[in-house]
Amino acid sequence: MRFTSNNQTEYLRKDMNSMQKYLTLADGTTFTGVAFGATHALAAGEVVFNTGMTGYQEAITDPSYTNQLLTFTYPLIGTYGINLHQNQAPKASCQAVIIRHLDAEITHHDYQQSLNDFLAAEQIPGISGIDTRALTKHIRVNGTMQAILSNEPVAATDFASLYKVLAKQLDKQPCLEQESFHPLHADYHVVLLDFGIKHAIIQQLLKQNCSVTVLPYQTDFETIAALNPDGIFVSNGPDDPTAYPNSLPLLQQLEHHYPVAGICLGHQLLALANGAKTYALPFGHRGQNHPVKLLASGHTIMTSQNHGYAVDAASVAQTDLKITAVEGNDNTVEGLAHKALPVISVQYHPEANPGPLDGQIFFQEFKQLMAKEVLQHA
Numbered sequence: 001m002r003f004t005s006n007n008q009t010e011y012l013r014k015d016m017n018s019m020q021k022y023l024t025l026a027d028g029t030t031f032t033g034v035a036f037g038a039t040h041a042l043a044a045g046e047v048v049f050n051t052g053m054t055g056y057q058e059a060i061t062d063p064s065y066t067n068q069l070l071t072f073t074y075p076l077i078g079t080y081g082i083n084l085h086q087n088q089a090p091k092a093s094c095q096a097v098i099i100r101h102l103d104a105e106i107t108h109h110d111y112q113q114s115l116n117d118f119l120a121a122e123q124i125p126g127i128s129g130i131d132t133r134a135l136t137k138h139i140r141v142n143g144t145m146q147a148i149l150s151n152e153p154v155a156a157t158d159f160a161s162l163y164k165v166l167a168k169q170l171d172k173q174p175c176l177e178q179e180s181f182h183p184l185h186a187d188y189h190v191v192l193l194d195f196g197i198k199h200a201i202i203q204q205l206l207k208q209n210c211s212v213t214v215l216p217y218q219t220d221f222e223t224i225a226a227l228n229p230d231g232i233f234v235s236n237g238p239d240d241p242t243a244y245p246n247s248l249p250l251l252q253q254l255e256h257h258y259p260v261a262g263i264c265l266g267h268q269l270l271a272l273a274n275g276a277k278t279y280a281l282p283f284g285h286r287g288q289n290h291p292v293k294l295l296a297s298g299h300t301i302m303t304s305q306n307h308g309y310a311v312d313a314a315s316v317a318q319t320d321l322k323i324t325a326v327e328g329n330d331n332t333v334e335g336l337a338h339k340a341l342p343v344i345s346v347q348y349h350p351e352a353n354p355g356p357l358d359g360q361i362f363f364q365e366f367k368q369l370m371a372k373e374v375l376q377h378a
Ligand SMILES: NC(=O)CC[C@H](N)C(=O)O
Pocket: 064, 235, 236, 237, 238, 239, 240, 241, 263, 264, 265, 266, 306, 307, 308, 309, 310
């Protein structure tokens, strides 16, 4: 099957003095489009789709997309440019950006750079003129798959060997050193284990009047304890959660000493540390309108999500955890709490960025767990 460029692509080609680019999926499906960003760069990785109508910048700079080729179902991308302080990490780590139409006419009072220039500076290739809805439907039917973005069509027989050459080893980039953030007045001190953190999580903790010390996820228990935290936060991050077996003993130890909260990868790792299992979803949840039912109140909230793995509900029953929230679309696990310890986690992104802030209450719940613990030991 081959999806060819259409009139709009022809227009862009003239407009941008452009160069043709090819997206080849592992099953041989090929899409032809126009290069932008780092136009000559090649890329290989898993193609994942995001259904948000806005928020391309936050998604592109979310480290959880590391080494993935990110496509957007919303057709107009780049319309409001890039505003550098909205970045979720110091550098963008997705492999490539696949879009329908790159908007050359940027309108936003705050914009500092075009998406095209931003991706060129970040050395990330883009391809526009792609029917991203057809691509997404293809992935929804056939499952998440590997793909190559290249300057020449890739023959089916060459796919596997070329993919091997191009696919990067997962470049997990947590902070290399300790970093601290302070609100004007701090009620509590939180140690945040960085597996690939989004900046919005730090901002939400500051908003709760918590000072935050960000530490690389490989930090040992003694170093963390020496900082005398009131609570531990486990961040989001890239990859399969089972790729971090060395972190599980640390999380088990931390749970017995401090209130602990986790988001997305952090949630999955806390589940694994307590004996539950995780599995790969057929095509992931990535967007800003994912309904989540909170089981305690029966309320459904709208959430921002970005994950390809989930916690296996049946395996939770064998542990000391209980399910606190489920997805409205497919009933998968969206929240967990420990039955005896002050440990809570969510699969969705309560810090949003992009997306709705319905889930912000999670940060208040974490603060309440710290308050309770501090009172008990007063
Ligand atoms: N946003 C995240 O933390 C993603 C977690 C994990 N990498 C997944 O895809 O499921």
